[in-house]
Amino acid sequence: MSKFKAVVVGAGGISGAWFPPLLAEKVNIVGVVDINVAAARQRAEEHKLACETSDNLAGTLKRTRPDFVVDLTIPEAHGKVVCTALRHGCHVIGEKPMAGSMAEARRMVRAAREAEKLYMVSQSRRYDAVHDAARRLIASGKIGKITTVQCDFFMGAHFGGFREEMPSPLILDMAIHHFDLARYFTGLDPRAVYAKEFNPAGSWYQGDVSASCIFEMSDGAMFTYRGSWCAEGCPTSWNGSWRFIGEKGTILLENDQPARGQVVAGDKPAFHVKLKDIHAPKPTLKFLKQHGALREFLAYLRTGRQPQGECHDNIKSLAMVFAAIESNQKSKRLAVRV
Numbered sequence: 001m002s003k004f005k006a007v008v009v010g011a012g013g014i015s016g017a018w019f020p021p022l023l024a025e026k027v028n029i030v031g032v033v034d035i036n037v038a039a040a041r042q043r044a045e046e047h048k049l050a051c052e053t054s055d056n057l058a059g060t061l062k063r064t065r066p067d068f069v070v071d072l073t074i075p076e077a078h079g080k081v082v083c084t085a086l087r088h089g090c091h092v093i094g095e096k097p098m099a100g101s102m103a104e105a106r107r108m109v110r111a112a113r114e115a116e117k118l119y120m121v122s123q124s125r126r127y128d129a130v131h132d133a134a135r136r137l138i139a140s141g142k143i144g145k146i147t148t149v150q151c152d153f154f155m156g157a158h159f160g161g162f163r164e165e166m167p168s169p170l171i172l173d174m175a176i177h178h179f180d181l182a183r184y185f186t187g188l189d190p191r192a193v194y195a196k197e198f199n200p201a202g203s204w205y206q207g208d209v210s211a212s213c214i215f216e217m218s219d220g221a222m223f224t225y226r227g228s229w230c231a232e233g234c235p236t237s238w239n240g241s242w243r244f245i246g247e248k249g250t251i252l253l254e255n256d257q258p259a260r261g262q263v264v265a266g267d268k269p270a271f272h273v274k275l276k277d278i279h280a281p282k283p284t285l286k287f288l289k290q291h292g293a294l295r296e297f298l299a300y301l302r303t304g305r306q307p308q309g310e311c312h313d314n315i316k317s318l319a320m321v322f323a324a325i326e327s328n329q330k331s332k333r334l335a336v337r338v
């Protein structure tokens with residue numbers, strides 16, 4: 001058994017992706033909490049956990065005194081759950097998105113700072129072997145300084161349920177992944193955005209499910225995002241199709257295949273200069289998705305090494321979401337503020 005004790009809050013769909021890595025890392029799960037206590041009990045039984053199940057987080061924290069809390073509740077509950085855990089002296093790792101509003105997210109970041117505890121948001125798509133290799137190819141400098149990034153995400157997605165009724169389903173529920181990936185791949189941060197959301201003719205969604213966003217990033221780079229969940233035919237992958245242009249070449253990341261590209265090969269002047277192919281290094285990332293995030297979190301507890309998704313950093317990805325929505329509402333370019 002690892003020396004770390006944890007309480008898991010939220011026993012819904014995504015918890016199925018968290019219990020196996022928690023158990024593989026020998027974390028001692030001392031409590032499972034859900035407002036639907038039957039769901040908490042069911043998960044505990046499924047994983048043969050002889051632990052407390054309850055619908056009262058504060059009570060469970062007082063009784064079990066864990067080192068950390070895993071927040072797998074719905075976005076609107078993250079603020080309350082995370083702040084309660086921090087107040088009880090726990091570190092927190094939680095699912096994206098950090099919160100349902102920027103005001104709430106700022107409160108959570110402040111609470112982590114005041115408690116002097118880690119609050120890490122898990123963005124599972126950062127822990128993907130193809131993405132890791134693509135990021136290393138971009139960082140190798142072969143295409144030079146990044147000037148332009150594009151991401152296309154198109155899919156006909158018939159979820160039914162809340163996504164078809166909410167406003168901004170694409171930007172709020174999906175684009176957080178792509179916006180965070182843009183920061184992950186390039187190391188650039190958002191500065192400003194102009195966004196237009198819309199609901200195409202024939203849409204089965206009530207809210208605006210398509211969008212085009214132009215982000216001005218740090219270092220003068222531009223990131224253009226085009227996406228829709230209401231686009232039948234020729235879908236992209238869930239991770240989107242990416243093009244990274246640098247001063248010396250281009251890298252493509254498409255259909256979840258290893259990144260590849262072309263760079264300038266000679267210095268002879270010509271209309272089309274000579275190019276040579278470049279390829280991503282071999283994928284080496286061992287711990288994927290939620291397991292990768294958990295490994296970084298546990299490494300912080302052991303060594304103090306800062307993980308990706310630390311809340312002061314992750315709030316920048318969330319800020320892209322809310323700035324894009326506000327830009328659309330106001331029909332104007334807005335600064336992205338954290």
Ligand SMILES: NC(=O)c1ccc[n+]([C@@H]2O[C@H](COP(=O)([O-])OP(=O)(O)OC[C@H]3O[C@@H](n4cnc5c(N)ncnc54)[C@H](O)[C@@H]3O)[C@@H](O)[C@H]2O)c1
Nearest residue numbers: 010011012013014034035036072073074075077095096124
């Ligand atoms: N990384 C990914 O790719 C990915 C995929 C799916 C969901 N998620 C994220 O995971 C989170 C949970 O999503 P889900 O699909 O499991 O939702 P879900 O609705 O299936 O489960 C959420 C659970 O949280 C419980 N809950 C709600 N409020 C609570 C509170 N205040 N205290 C305790 N329990 C509470 C609910 O009763 C429910 O059992 C969301 O933030 C979602 O965006 C991430």
